[in-house]
Amino acid sequence: MIRRLLALKWRLLPLLAAAIILCIPLAENAWSHRQISQAAQAAQLKLAAVPKTAKLQGAPNRILIPSLNIDLPVVSQSYSPALKSWPVSASTANYATETALINNFHGQSLIYGHDTRSVFEPLLGLKANAIVYVYTANGHVFKYTYSGAQDVSPRQTDIVADMAKQPAGLNLITCDGAYFQYRHVMNFKLVKAV
Numbered sequence: 001m002i003r004r005l006l007a008l009k010w011r012l013l014p015l016l017a018a019a020i021i022l023c024i025p026l027a028e029n030a031w032s033h034r035q036i037s038q039a040a041q042a043a044q045l046k047l048a049a050v051p052k053t054a055k056l057q058g059a060p061n062r063i064l065i066p067s068l069n070i071d072l073p074v075v076s077q078s079y080s081p082a083l084k085s086w087p088v089s090a091s092t093a094n095y096a097t098e099t100a101l102i103n104n105f106h107g108q109s110l111i112y113g114h115d116t117r118s119v120f121e122p123l124l125g126l127k128a129n130a131i132v133y134v135y136t137a138n139g140h141v142f143k144y145t146y147s148g149a150q151d152v153s154p155r156q157t158d159i160v161a162d163m164a165k166q167p168a169g170l171n172l173i174t175c176d177g178a179y180f181q182y183r184h185v186m187n188f189k190l191v192k193a194v
Contacts, residue, residue, distance in 0.1 A: 043064065043141050047193075056194075068123065093112070149187065173185050
C-alpha cells in the first residue's frame with residue numbers, strides 16, 4: 001500500500017510542477033493589475049483633493065490606463081527629417097515633442113507607441129469613457145476620458161498641426177490594420193489636472 005502511494009506521488013510530481021509553472025504568469029498579471037489599481041486610486045485621490053488651479057503644463061513621463069492594465073514610462077522623441085518619421089522606443093510610450101506639452105489650457109499632446117502587447121496593442125480595445133492618467137516630470141497629474149478614435153494614413157501628418165489649434169487634450173496613436181498600414185488615433189478630453 002505504501003509503495004503504491006509513493007509511486008503515485010512521483011507520478012503526480014510533474015503535474016504539480018507544471019501547474020505551478022502555469023500559475024506564475026497569472027500571479028504576475030494579478031500583481032501588476034493590483035499595482036496599477038493602487039496607482040490609479042492614488043492619482044484619483046490627488047485629483048479630488050486639489051481644487052481647480054491655474055495653468056499647468058509639463059513634459060509627460062508616465063501614462064496609466066487602469067482599465068487596460070497599462071502603466072508605462074514616457075520618453076520624449078523628436079521628428080527626424082532625415083528619416084521622415086518619429087523614433088519609436090520598443091518598450092515605452094513616446095511623447096512627440098512637436099506637439100503641446102501636457103497642459104490644461106491649450107493644444108493637444110501626442111503620445112504614441114508600438115502595437116505590441118507590452119506597449120499600446122491593448123488600446124485597440126479601449127471602451128467609451130475609459131480613463132487615462134498622465135504624469136509629468138514636474139509633478140503634475142492629468143486625468144482624461146476617451147472620446148473617440150479614427151484610423152488615418154501615416155502620410156496624414158496634418159493632424160499634428162491641427163492638434164496645436166485644439167483645446168487642451170490628449171491623443172494616443174498606435175498602428176492598426178492587417179499590415180499595420182493605418183495609424184489608430186484615439187482622442188481624450190481633459191477632465192482635471194493638479
